[in-house]
Amino acid sequence: MKRKHWYDYLWVISSLYLILGFFNILFAWLGLLCFFIPLLISLFSGTKAYCNRYCGRGQLFGILGEKLKLSRNKPMPNWLKSHWFRYAFLAFFLVMFGQMLYTTWLVFSGVTDLKQVVTLLWSFRLPWSWAYTTPVAPWVAQFAFGFYSVMLTSTILGLILMLLYKPRAWCVVCPMGSMTQLVCKGKCAIKNQK
Amino acid sequence: MKRKAFIQTKQCVACGCCMKVCPRSAITIPNGVSAQVDLQRCVGCGKCAAACPASIIELSEVSNETQTLV
Numbered sequence: 146m147k148r149k150h151w152y153d154y155l156w157v158i159s160s161l162y163l164i165l166g167f168f169n170i171l172f173a174w175l176g177l178l179c180f181f182i183p184l185l186i187s188l189f190s191g192t193k194a195y196c197n198r199y200c201g202r203g204q205l206f207g208i209l210g211e212k213l214k215l216s217r218n219k220p221m222p223n224w225l226k227s228h229w230f231r232y233a234f235l236a237f238f239l240v241m242f243g244q245m246l247y248t249t250w251l252v253f254s255g256v257t258d259l260k261q262v263v264t265l266l267w268s269f270r271l272p273w274s275w276a277y278t279t280p281v282a283p284w285v286a287q288f289a290f291g292f293y294s295v296m297l298t299s300t301i302l303g304l305i306l307m308l309l310y311k312p313r314a315w316c317v318v319c320p321m322g323s324m325t326q327l328v329c330k331g332k333c334a335i336k337n338q339k
Numbered sequence: 340m341k342r343k344a345f346i347q348t349k350q351c352v353a354c355g356c357c358m359k360v361c362p363r364s365a366i367t368i369p370n371g372v373s374a375q376v377d378l379q380r381c382v383g384c385g386k387c388a389a390a391c392p393a394s395i396i397e398l399s400e401v402s403n404e405t406q407t408l409v
């Protein structure tokens with residue numbers, strides 16, 4: 146058995162994050178950490194240490210699929226593993242992210258009203274007003290709802306992939322993982338040119 | 340003849356699942372680009388191949404001479 150490190154328990158934080166969103170949507174803002182930390186790590190250290198060590202979400206899928214044996218443990222189909230799909234999914238994800246920022250902007254500038262919903266899989270709107278208890282500026286809440294939608298959607302997709310294929314199948318298509326690897330590849334290419 | 344792990348690095352997403360399970364710490368991911376096996380350390384147990392979500396690790400027989408070449 147390998148020795149456990151403190152960072153092997155970050156899956157607890159990832160689970161807690163998802164649970165907190167059911168009680169107070171404003172906790173969704175904390176999710177920005179798992180957006181900026183991986184990118185900063187790859188930008189400054191040129192490694193995928195976030196994926197390799199610290200990502201609680203990857204650990205969570207690992208535990209559910211491996212330890213609890215919830216995964217079918219079958220290989221992923223080739224199209225799902227292809228570069229084409231991986232980067233198309235990243236692009237789609239970024240567009241959806243941009244749209245979420247745009248919605249926040251519309252609420253900020255008073256063009257539209259705050260919608261207290263969590264949108265799953267970019268289409269299903271779930272009423273979520275019970276988790277909006279702390280009064281804040283509408284755009285702050287709008288961003289929280291939008292960001293939490295992104296996090297919950299990707300968790301659900303990851304869970305489905307975990308059930309159908311390998312425990313950490315999500316990591317093959319994960320937009321964060323793709324982005325950090327692209328940064329690393331870019332940095333490496335620049336280094337080799339010098 | 341010994342079994343060793345080989346990675347199709349083009350398809351590697353550098354997630355590190357293989358690195359995590361390797362009992363010999365034979366796998367590294369230099370520069371975050373793709374995983375690499377240190378054939379000197381690898382004992383061919385196959386744990387990495389089972390863990391890889393992209394299923395891109397294969398175990399192949401290696402003769403002792405090629406091993407020293409790598």
Ligand code: SF4
Pocket residue numbers: 183195196197200201202203315316317319320321322323354
């Ligand atoms: S690929 Fe995504 S889910 Fe997997 S370890 Fe990296 S950031 Fe986490």
Ligand code: SF4
Pocket residue numbers: 343344360361362363364365366376380381382383384385386387388
């Ligand atoms: S086959 Fe076993 S020893 Fe070799 S790299 Fe994979 S996990 Fe490590």
Ligand code: SF4
Pocket residue numbers: 346350351352353354355356357358368373374390391392393394395396
């Ligand atoms: S588990 Fe597979 S995809 Fe992930 S780093 Fe290892 S070889 Fe690459």
